[in-house]
Amino acid sequence: MRLPPLVPQPTQLHPLPGRFTFDDTTALKIAPGAEGAARLLRTLLGPATGLPLPERSDGTVVLALDPALTGLGDEGYGLTIGAEGVLMRAARPQGLLAGIQTLRQLLPVQALHDMPEPGVTWSVPCAQITDTPRFPWRGAMLDVARHFRPVSFLHRYVDLLALHKLNVLHLHLTDDQGWRMPVPAHPRLTEIGGHPHGGAYTRGELTALIRHAAERGVTVVPEIEMPGHVRAALAAYPALGNRPDRTLDVWDRWGVCDTVLGVHDEVLDFCRDVLDEVMDVFPSQYVHVGGEECPTTEWHASPAARRRAAEEGLDGPEALHGWFMERIGGHLLAAGRRPLGWTETGADLPPYFTVMPWLDTAHGRTAARRGHRVVMAPHRTTYLDYPQSARSDEPPGQPGAVVDLRAVHGTDPAPADWSATETAQVLGAQAQLWTEYVPTAAHAEYLTFPRLCALAEVAWTGRGDWNGFLARLRHHRTRLDALGVPRRLPPPPSPPQERKPDE
Structure with a gap:
């Protein structure tokens, strides 16, 4: 399964077979300390998808915060996407916020719109990603x-x-x-x-x-x-x-x-x-x-x-x-x-x-x-x-x-x-x-x-x-x-031409 290209490129990325689909039944399982990441996910996806993403103990999208995780630092994250669920892990809340942006890029591009996009299947390809920044x-x-x-x-x-x-x-x-x-x-x-x-x-x-x-x-x-x-x-x-x-x-x-x-x-x-x-x-x-x-x-x-x-x-x-x-x-x-x-x-x-x-x-x-x-x-x-x-x-x-x-x-x-x-x-x-x-x-x-x-x-x-x-x-x-970022700028307007006295 080919993944949508990501910018910046993750440190490690391994595609897996299958896709996971976000729909009206998708719920979040939120570990203590991951509440901010959950709010961000809802804020970013809500306008285009309309998905409520409620919190439930059996939620299939798991946001896990584990300070004992080694190797991820303050901003690194691990993201495992399977056909039945998504697991995002980090040692610090900042890592989960970075992982949310990766998940956002993996969704169809319409997820970035700020207006409802009916008829889109909100699915992401399965993958295993481990990602840490080079510089703080x-x-x-x-x-x-x-x-x-x-x-x-x-x-x-x-x-x-x-x-x-x-x-x-x-x-x-x-x-x-x-x-x-x-x-x-x-x-x-x-x-x-x-x-x-x-x-x-x-x-x-x-x-x-x-x-x-x-x-x-x-x-x-x-x-x-x-x-x-x-x-x-x-x-x-x-x-x-x-x-x-x-x-x-x-x-x-x-x-x-x-x-x-x-x-x-x-x-x-x-x-x-x-x-x-x-x-x-x-x-x-x-x-x-x-x-x-x-x-x-x-x-x-x-x-x-x-x-x-x-x-x-x-x-x-x-x-x-x-x-x-x-x-x-x-x-x-x-x-x-x-x-x-x-x-x-x-x-x-x-x-x-x-x-x-x-x-x-x-x-x-x-x-x-x-x-x-x-x-x-x-x-x-x-x-x-x-x-x-x-x-x-x-x-x-x-x-x-x-x-x-x-x-x-x-x-x-x-x-x-x-x-x-x-x-x-x-x-x-x-x-x-x-x-x-x-x-x-x-x-x-x-x-x-x-x-x-x-x-x-x-x-x-x-x-x-x-x-x-x-x-x-x-x-x-x-x-x-x-997102409405312009590829080119229109030429500046021409200054109005002055009428000659005899016109």
Whole structure:
């Protein structure tokens, strides 16, 4: 019996003869601790199938949680499908959630629809699957600062990540062009900084998103940029800058803005206020504090910044970046969280930071040798704002490169020539969707898929066989079609033609 191709490819998969059919009589047998997986299964299958899937002691679909199971880790699962029943086992609830997504892919593609699909036989081929992820961090970063996306889109994005067994949504919440995170002690951040390109989230919306994601095995990791990429914050509170007498607008251009936070005590107090609110809303172990692309021109020109550098015994204003990140990172550590930041060299953040190398893979190796935990994010293979082809009808994107499907599939978070010690520092990989050139939700999904499918495969299974991945992706594309993910974008509308005066 041939199985529908799965993305990402399971670690071990053995087809068996026969099929199991879900129908109105199918019931679930739910072990203690497996209730969340049962709710997810009903939530995902209910709209298209209409099946109630009640709980019964003699249910033929068994969801079993056994902490004594060895070899499956936190997210692995075993799935046995026979003609008379289904057994899904895991050592942790996260494993069952991953197994639910596999079962979902094995069903007819109509199971992914959000409307009733009468007349479909909801059967799955019999198989034995044992599946464990290669890396614990399998992420996607979504920039909602440059172009705001409503929380309904974030819920949908989480659903798409979970289908591919991606387990981190990294939300880039602040930048020069917008501030989307509410901070009650500093309301102008969203009143002023949230205006361009959209709006801002409420605390209730973020809390509901975090809950929705957790129910699907996805952690939402917040990012608050500092000490650079802060023009929106400085527009709201000029006293946080290096020239408090200056009035600034939220930046309406792309690129790197040279206005950065000052280094006086009030700024550090502000950052602690913001991060305390972030930690109160987001339970994520990791909190991202940016750290990249921080011009030091203003610090060199500021008597207060030069004085701070001298008082701290630093070599000069350039060293204030590391000093600043040390204080911010220490605040997060003291609160029991792990600070996370972008690294531009592999050696520019305090050693206890978890880092995301984005300029070059070699910087990941440098960071690993320093003892950093590393999430690989090299721009030439994981930045989805680059065009995915050189076709003339490709929509505009970040200039300078093309990152096609094969480039993403070819990324390797822990290259073979790294030592075992270096490889052990790699948590996983993450794709990035910066949104300077992404004005709509459809555009965001078009740029994300199918390239994110390749990243999911790399992070869960490993790079594997390119041709085999392409063959499986052809069928998987029908799943994305069923979910309404666009294959192409329509051309932008032509500008209206002006009438000539004599017409």
